[in-house]
Amino acid sequence: MNRIILEEKINYSFKNEELLLEALTHSSYAYEHRKVKRHNERLEFLGDAVLQLLISTILFERENLNEGSMTKLRARLVCEPTLARIARQINLQEHLRLGHGETLGGGADNDSNLANAMEAVLGAVFIDGGYDACVKVAQTLFAAYIDLAIEGKLIYDHKSYLLETAHKKDFTVDFKIIDQSGPDHNRRFTAAVYIDGQLAATAEGKTKKEAEQGAAAAYIEQNKNE
Incomplete structure (x- = not known):
């Protein structure tokens, strides 16, 4: 993991580097390396909740959007394809810690692994720097995708x-x-x-x-x- 490069891309510098390392650690890596006690599933859980609030707040500030529109837009933004796309944009796959079998199976380019790690990173930012730090990260990573979603151009099907x-x-x-x-x-x-x-x-x-x-x-x- 090149911490400095990743921090530049997400627009946040960690005070506690161990939190970032945990966010990038897949459960398969922890299973194969018994000395590693933590993996990213708990941070992913937290990051998912934080992301829901962040995107909801950003959309709420667009005064021309009604409740139905905001709900549909949030669903397009807080979903596996969008998160995996953003993860690839910042080359998150290069920083993941995966088990040997997961690596051989193409786990570094797996949408689910990338999306989960993206949420875990947000969870780690929340613990390390608080909500305001998460707002800055979300604005950096999601701004273009929010505009695409509002314009109806964030399409997967x-x-x-x-x-x-x-x-x-x-x-x-x-x-x-x-x-x-x-x-x-x-x-x-x-x-x-x-x-x-x-x-x-x-x-x-x-x-x-x-x-x-x-x-x-x-x-x-x-x-x-x-």
Whole structure:
């Protein structure tokens, strides 16, 4: 762990370095290293509660948002995909302490591990520096994502989003698997999305669902300024 680099990215310097180390320690590491008595699950529990309050407060300060809008926006922001995305943005995966088996299984790039560690870091900041320190960290890490969420651009289920948009704007959307290749244990599927009967975008994936999501995402990206 390079403490200084990570602290610069989250905009907070720890007084107690052990708290940060605990936040980055997966239970598998503690299990394999008996001298390590703490891992990040308790800090994750605390960080989740702190994050809910932080995001709720930031959204509340946007006076044009009603309760229903704030609830939906908070759900998009305080979720595993968003937290994992932010974790990768600050290269948190490079600082995680994982057990040998967890590392071999790709645990450093696992969304759940990254999201949990992100919450644990916030929990550690809360204990080390209090609520005001957490506000500063949240503003640093979440500001761009809050704006994206409010603009309706923080999307994870691209297919559903595209179908909803089609219903609102009165155009048709169809998905088709147009190709598949590779052996049974390593299949690759190519999906196409058709808008009003015209081919609009294609994408590949390991499953049909992944390919369709990719095709929807490609179309949305191509037309994001329209």
